[in-house]
Amino acid sequence: MNVLTDPPKIEVTFEEHKPHRELRCKPSGVPSNYTFKEWEHRTEYNQLIRRLPNNSSVLNLQYIKGESDRHHDRGIYVCQASNNVIMNGSLFTSGEMFLQAQGKPYFVTSNNKTQYGLLGNMSCLTVEVVSFPGMTNLSINPDVLKDSNDKYTVDDVQVLDTVYSKSVFVNGSRITIPVNVKTDKYFRQYTVKVSNQNGSSSLNVTLESASPPEKPLILDLKPTKNQIILKWRAGFNGGFPQTFIIQYRRLDVQYWNSISVKDNTIYTYSIHGLTPGTEYLIRLYSTNTEGNSSLSKEVLITTDDTNDNTNFVFLLLIVPFLIAVAVLYWQYKKGKLRPLERISCCKWQPFIDAGGIGAVENHFYENQNNEVHNAVAQNMDMPVYNSIERRAHLSIGQCVSYSATPKRKPNPLGKNMIDIACFGASSASGNTAESKCPDELNYIDVCFAPKPSGHKFQIHGSDNKTDYVDIDFSKRICSFAESERNSDDDFSSIDDIRMMRKGQ
Template sequence: MRISQLFSLFFKFSELSAENVLYHFKDDTVILPCYQFLNETIVWQGPGNYSTYGIGKIIDPKLSKSKRLSIIHVNGSLQYNLQIRHFSSEDEGQYKCIRGGSLKGVKEEFFNLTIGTRPSNLTIVEADSQHIVYGYLNRVLDLSCTVIHGIPKGKLVWMVNNKILEEKTTALLVYSFKPKQDDHLKNYTCATKSIIAQYVMERTVQLFVYMPPIVSISYNKTLDIFEGEALTLYCNYSSNHKVKGLKWQKMLPHKSPLDEQSPYLNIKSITRQNAGKYKCTVTNMASIASDFVTIDVYYPPKVHIKFEEHGHYRQLNCLANGVPDQYIFTQWEHKSDYYDLIRYLPDDGSGRLILPNIKGETDRHHDRGFYICQASNNVSLNGSSSFVRGDFFLNSPGKPYFVTSNNNTQYGIKDQVGNLTVNFVSFPEITKFTVIGVDKIHPNDNHTLETWRVIDKVYNKTVFVNGSRLVISMYIRNESDFRSYTIKLRNKFGSANFNISLRSASCPETPEIMKIMPKTSKILIQWRAKFHGGFPQSVVIQYRRRDVQYWNEIPVSGPGMQIDSIDGLTSGTEYLIRIYSENIKGKSNFTDVKLIRTGSTKVSDNETLVFFVLVVPFLISIGVLYWQYKKGNVRALERISCFKRQQFIYEVGVGAVENNVYEMQNNVEQHAVAQNAVAQNLDVPVYSSIDRRANLTIGQTVSYSTTPKRKRNYLEKRKENRASVGQASGTVNSATKKGPDRLSYIEVSFEPNPNEYKFYIHGSENRTNYVDIDFSKKVSSYADSHRESDDDSIPQACAMQNYE
């Protein structure tokens, strides 16, 4: 075969082998067409590497889906179409129709079947729940239509009155335009187009166009009227939606606010101040529209005031200009910057007012303010007054001064930023200010200075004047900052001083628990009050059993370093303790909660035993020695060598013994508090002495070490507290500490569970049993304090208040 023939065959084969991509929905009935050529048998192949589905009109029965497949052929027809019922994902893939039996006559047609999906969520973004879109006249409006595409992707179309405005294959189609008047209330439709069947989704919205109002005033643009006559103006407007506002405004030459908010502006009796241009403004969602009218008023004379400076005095002249040119003047009015009346001043009959420079008053700017005169030429319209007013604002410079409304006593809170605040008047403005304390000049970097409406007494009249407020911030570190301060202001005319006493006004600070000493049926508490907050404070102790929810309160004695007791407690019981302070401003925070266990009865018995075994004989020996000394038997004292060598340590009237005995006494106290003795009867007692200079291990059961260590002496504290408790009041006074509160001790270690003998700690004399050891129990740790959360409320801290 020639090359040209092969190329021609390849070209035709490629042309005929083009793939047809077809989309169908699930469960559809799909028909793939195929025409017979040369009267040869048709072969259909499908997914699964072009497996043979059918030959001629016969479907391969071995196919799992053969019951859903069939070849549609009408006798005499050339079509052998493959029909697939209940189309599913199993049917997706490549299909091929083979026509002709020899290579020369073979022609194939390819199909690619894909499951299609419908588009969803067609939405017009700008539409509200009533399917309305709002736009503004002659402003660009975007109509946005979105869709979630199906398979295959379709098109979005914007239409109005079945006319296509815009069409595009996209998931978001935006149609932008400027609405006109005739677009108002038109319906706009967004629709989808799909190549699968004839499926179309659409959404329709109505366009509401906001249009500006149309405004006109029913009168001519210029109106003439005599003073005293009634004037009515009407604002005529129209709007296609709700009006947001309507207001009348008075324009030049005499601008003044108007309260009229209705279409009618009524002036019952017009005056010369009413002359000028009036504007009616209507506002709606779209825009603002206005219309104007000018009112010319004929009125009695105009009045103004002329000011003259003459050194020792100042002069104000009331000038009138009207017809006739003969005037009557009334008394003058003096008003503050805020138009508060200060005083009336007499007129000399010519409309002239003299203001002398009075020492002191002028320095305080009291002549500053508005001066008003009234003049009349006896022209009265419609029965109104014939007097016309004129005013003038007089500026009166001088040295600064502090207004009468200042407070000499101001308040702050310790450990917070406080303010020293003064109101003053200064024209011109101050150039410098200084804050002087008792012993130093405070920096004034942290301050604010602003114009302020202040209250002052001017010529014995309390009014608002235009002044300034100076606020100086300072951090109050300690109580010494509550003292007197002097604020000094200066401008180019001079200076002025003002004294402020800064006082505290806050809740008290949280007191501090110094020491807690548990006894059998009570607990001694040593505490110290902190800063009182500026007011007398009282301290309250709260306590409760650990297993009880509610707190008990005990008001205690005055502030300072104090010792108080909580009586009537149960021995061997854990209690929670906390303290707070309060004054007239409120309560402080609670201290940390302390967990304390009262002593058991066994502890009390051991203390008594120690007292009688060790202390009483010692006191008796001291008494005997003192009796020998009084009899003059000094040699008897000298023969007692321990009197010369041994040091005695007194603490609240009780003497201590030599260190090795003291160590034993301390261990007796601690083990008596921490453990409950469990007695056992052993037939064979075994004793082992402890040498303080060596270490010993007794088998694998017990060992000890005499390495010198220091440990808190709870026995000393209990003796100290017991000696200082007041019997009558139930409280204790501070006791003077005369002995050490830490002791050397010996550590004795036992096996967790000895299997032969029960161990005891005995004294060196007569094998006195000091401590029984129960290996079945665990020692509780008696710490000075233990934090424990509870759901009780914490006293609310004082809210900081500003005092001016």
């Protein structure tokens, strides 16, 4: 069975029973169970003024002195409600009402209480006011209107005001009062008063003599490769809008370039199109209808050089490399980094027996110790694997490769084996070796390649050999008679030898 649902339609009403004022939100929909959001207060131009912390259908407007009496409660009030029925992708629908709050006229907070005029010229006093209902009367004290054939004017405009601590635009009026400044006595304070049917309000305004603007002050200059960013502080404008004139030139040029900048609240400007790596002089002044200010102090500044980026990239690349090299060298000197040397040789050797690979005796410590030290002293090229190659029973037929890597492990043989068990790390050619001999052991990994099939052992030149030595195996050595001396010393003097020959 289909259940009929309908999102709420909202009506907002206003009731006033002094001193109470109420806004009521009346939703109608299916189902009729509603949830409300906070009320919103907005200007005629839909600018948010405040959110009212009231999540109900009734909003009580409190009277706040300085706000309500200036009819700041005027504006649009928005109510939002939901019955959990979605419409256009939203759970909440809204209704609004424009509250026509009224009161006596008031002058907005953005009015300038000090204004300027020129002696012997027609000047004006300008004020802005909000009045609902409209103004019924305006007066100024002292009355300067009688000295002028012109009358004041009133224009409906958007005026800037502070409503509930927020700056917003509201509907208001701008009043312009002409003042013919004949003598200095017209430079004084005036009181402007406006009235409507609910009451009146007044504002004091002082008219002062206008003058050229004060000198601006340069605060900061930031150069880049092709521009300079200038920041300055403005002085008093003399009572009229001022324009800033920025001047700059190269140090080697006498002509000044000028740039005009209109008066605003942010006094920053970028000078473009400059030459990299060049010195420039910067200055500025301001001007209004009354004249020019004095010049600011000239500042010398140099634009960035084009090579700065190149140098930066070079440093970015080379510095990490130098740091890495320094760290590796430091670790090597501390003994944390040892050179790893891989030595391999391939010579065909026959197997010792037909069943497999025979054992290879390790003469690394016994035979190589003296040879390595002698080779280093004489700068001889002697590989560290010569002792393996000199093995008589390792004839041609095997491929031998091994590596020698120093390892920091304690020497169980103690200090007495240092001269035998350790030696300087040498390269494959045996040209260099370390003189240090730490208390550590060295290890050699020996691997043999399998014997190639079908290889025949052959001695070249065996069919045409030449005998260089003849050995007579029939001869025997003559043994000397044993000495009857009881001494354990093996030394024999010349007299002993003569005695032995006589005895024969």
